[in-house]
Amino acid sequence: MNPTLMVENAVPVMLTKxxxxxxxxxxxxxxxxxxxxxxxxxxxxxxxxxxxKHFKGKRLRPVLVILAAKACGRVVSSHFTLAAVIxxxxxxxxVHDDVLDEASIRRHVDTVNARWGNKTSIxxxxxxxxxxxHLSATSGDARICERIGEATNxxxxxxxxxxxxxxxxxxTEDAYFEMIDGKTAALTEVACRIGAMLAGANDHVCESLAIxxxxxxxxxQVADDLLDLMGDETKTGKTLGTDLEQQKMTLPLIHLLxxxxxxxxxxxxxxxxxxxxxxxxxxxxxxxxxxxxxYAQRRADELIxxxxxxxxxLPSSTAKTMLEQLGTWAVRRxx
Amino acid sequence: MNPTLMVENAVPVMLTKxxxxxxxxxxxxxxxxxxxxxxxxxxxxxxxxxxxKHFKGKRLRPVLVILAAKACGRVVSSHFTLAAVIxxxxxxxxVHDDVLDEASIRRHVDTVNARWGNKTSIxxxxxxxxxxxHLSATSGDARICERIGEATNxxxxxxxxxxxxxxxxxxTEDAYFEMIDGKTAALTEVACRIGAMLAGANDHVCESLAIxxxxxxxxxQVADDLLDLMGDETKTGKTLGTDLEQQKMTLPLIHLLxxxxxxxxxxxxxxxxxxxxxxxxxxxxxxxxxxxxxYAQRRADELIxxxxxxxxxLPSSTAKTMLEQLGTWAVRRxx
Numbered sequence: 120m121n122p123t124l125m126v127e128n129a130v131p132v133m134l135t136k137x138x139x140x141x142x143x144x145x146x147x148x149x150x151x152x153x154x155x156x157x158x159x160x161x162x163x164x165x166x167x168x169x170x171x172k173h174f175k176g177k178r179l180r181p182v183l184v185i186l187a188a189k190a191c192g193r194v195v196s197s198h199f200t201l202a203a204v205i206x207x208x209x210x211x212x213x214v215h216d217d218v219l220d221e222a223s224i225r226r227h228v229d230t231v232n233a234r235w236g237n238k239t240s241i242x243x244x245x246x247x248x249x250x251x252x253h254l255s256a257t258s259g260d261a262r263i264c265e266r267i268g269e270a271t272n273x274x275x276x277x278x279x280x281x282x283x284x285x286x287x288x289x290x291t292e293d294a295y296f297e298m299i300d301g302k303t304a305a306l307t308e309v310a311c312r313i314g315a316m317l318a319g320a321n322d323h324v325c326e327s328l329a330i331x332x333x334x335x336x337x338x339x340q341v342a343d344d345l346l347d348l349m350g351d352e353t354k355t356g357k358t359l360g361t362d363l364e365q366q367k368m369t370l371p372l373i374h375l376l377x378x379x380x381x382x383x384x385x386x387x388x389x390x391x392x393x394x395x396x397x398x399x400x401x402x403x404x405x406x407x408x409x410x411x412x413x414y415a416q417r418r419a420d421e422l423i424x425x426x427x428x429x430x431x432x433l434p435s436s437t438a439k440t441m442l443e444q445l446g447t448w449a450v451r452r453x454x
Numbered sequence: 455m456n457p458t459l460m461v462e463n464a465v466p467v468m469l470t471k472x473x474x475x476x477x478x479x480x481x482x483x484x485x486x487x488x489x490x491x492x493x494x495x496x497x498x499x500x501x502x503x504x505x506x507k508h509f510k511g512k513r514l515r516p517v518l519v520i521l522a523a524k525a526c527g528r529v530v531s532s533h534f535t536l537a538a539v540i541x542x543x544x545x546x547x548x549v550h551d552d553v554l555d556e557a558s559i560r561r562h563v564d565t566v567n568a569r570w571g572n573k574t575s576i577x578x579x580x581x582x583x584x585x586x587x588h589l590s591a592t593s594g595d596a597r598i599c600e601r602i603g604e605a606t607n608x609x610x611x612x613x614x615x616x617x618x619x620x621x622x623x624x625x626t627e628d629a630y631f632e633m634i635d636g637k638t639a640a641l642t643e644v645a646c647r648i649g650a651m652l653a654g655a656n657d658h659v660c661e662s663l664a665i666x667x668x669x670x671x672x673x674x675q676v677a678d679d680l681l682d683l684m685g686d687e688t689k690t691g692k693t694l695g696t697d698l699e700q701q702k703m704t705l706p707l708i709h710l711l712x713x714x715x716x717x718x719x720x721x722x723x724x725x726x727x728x729x730x731x732x733x734x735x736x737x738x739x740x741x742x743x744x745x746x747x748x749y750a751q752r753r754a755d756e757l758i759x760x761x762x763x764x765x766x767x768l769p770s771s772t773a774k775t776m777l778e779q780l781g782t783w784a785v786r787r788x789x
Contacts, residue, residue, distance in 0.1 A: 125531060
């Protein structure tokens with residue numbers, strides 16, 4: 120590994136409530152767009168719309184749109200609209216994901232499928248997807264619609280790829296990265312790209328911001344895999360080892376199966392197919408012994424370093440520093 | 455009823471294979487767009503993509519795009535792209551509908567959910583929706599994206615409305631028309647509107663074509679309700695009385711419950727809640743006795759007459775005549 124690609128000063132960054140204070144007023148405007156654009160549905164489905172509030176998470180994608188815009192010099196009202204569009208698409212994928220995962224709890228409340236059933240979830244997801252597209256077109260800019268369409272389509276293709284590969288314990292690292300590129304990186308990439316585009320940045324800067332967003336998304340997902348294996352349940356709010364139990368291939372596992380000899384790999388795959396408590400412990404031990412967790416952490420750090428390198432085309436600014444901090448947080452977060 | 459609003463010469467129009475011969479080469483080009491734009495997915499999910507071929511139906515929406523274009527004077531290559539976009543959105547809704555309806559057969563083959571499960575169906579629908587949006591943006595025209603987004607969003611809102619109102623045996627005629635406006639008319643409307651827009655028609659003509667498309671969609675759906683109650687199973691390929699069995703409110707039923715006295719209406723609602731063979735026969739008899747089937751047919755005829763009136767702004771042409779024939783077919787079809 121090239122040491123210059125390491126994350127410098129990789130001190131854990133906490134995602135505190137005050138971290139985004141410098142862009143609080145912009146984020147509030149995104150919330151206003153979200154509330155007002157969805158309000159016509161309240162006449163028919165107010166309970167469902169109210170329930171979505173509980174799903175409000177880190178608002179990572181709106182944060183990226185606004186920070187990219189500020190780092191490129193200006194924020195215009197379309198930024199709030201498009202940040203809302205991207206968040207809405209993200210919410211649509213969560214609603215459909217919960218059906219796919221048969222999940223009953225998200226962020227400590229019932230999922231839509233648990234409370235209203237799968238049918239309502241499917242249609243609510245569709246409604247959010249299509250509303251987002253309609254809203255994106257109000258920008259009057261077909262290039263923006265094209266980027267949003269392309270990214271969302273990549274998300275769905277990634278999810279479908281993940282579903283068809285489920286249970287394939289021979290998944291390669293390349294296929295893994297192709298999968299998470301769609302599932303997670305497509306939306307963070309388009310958030311940064313559109314932030315730059317609407318700020319009037321030139322093509323090179325737009326492309327650089329897109330690279331940052333993509334690497335951030337990939338690294339974020341690898342870090343997510345690691346949290347599932349070595350996180351603190353009280354902080355993540357999730358049960359550890361869920362990926363292992365669901366036989367979901369993650370980067371540390373792919374590394375492990377790659378570095379051990381063929382017979383050991385077969386035996387580990389057998390353990391993965393029968394994820395008993397003892398087998399999970401065996402796999403966790405093997406991951407530690409063979410440096411697979413460190414490998415994944417290193418890949419995440421490299422990705423963030425590549426992302427930070429792409430930001431070098433930008434002048435110094437508070438927003439640029441915040442993007443860099445967000446990168447460090449993505450790979451060193453504890454929840 | 456205003457007699458001038460009747461469909462003149464309402465002789466049944468058969469949707470024969472040769473009916474669309476005058477636009478065969480344009481329809482073939484739409485098929486080519488569909489095949490080539492979806493081909494990148496073949497690497498990962500070729501079985502699924504091949505299966506969609508079985509769902510190929512009447513291609514009503516592409517026919518409307520092409521006929522609207524020709525009636526307005528010219529067909530350009532964007533027409534083929536946008537006709538494919540609208541057909542893809544229609545297919546996406548069919549894939550999700552089959553999950554909602556727990557349907558196992560569509561057009562004589564397994565539904566996607568029956569063969570690959572609900573999860574694959576949800577993601578395949580999402581993939582088609584988002585691919586369609588991406589493709590629509592390649593037109594480079596944000597007005598087109600906005601129309602497509604708005605129409606698709608109306609489809610989803612209509613479907614969600616239908617789901618939340620399921621089992622409401624007090625549904626009003628206004629609510630019924632609001633529902634089918636989204637479910638069916640939004641896409642036929644946008645097909646005609648975009649056909650005109652891309653042909654360079656002026657705003658008045660675009661609006662007139664949109665009205666024709668909307669009325670056609672509404673009438674088509676009312677005719678569908680009638681076919682379920684009085685069609686010929688061997689021609690429709692569907693089991694009669696399915697709507698009644700599923701307690702789905704349709705226009706004849708709404709009329710019936712409106713014209714009988716309160717006690718009779720309550721008793722009929724009770725029969726609808728228990729759709730035994732005897733109760734279904736009782737309802738069918740009541741529909742005939744109270745003229746509810748004729749009422750729905752008349753409403754469908756009126757809608758088509760209104761749609762035809764909107765076409766009067768167009769000069770005579772083969773395409774205009776075909777649009778008029780399509781209107782008659784929509785309300786007098788036997789399958």
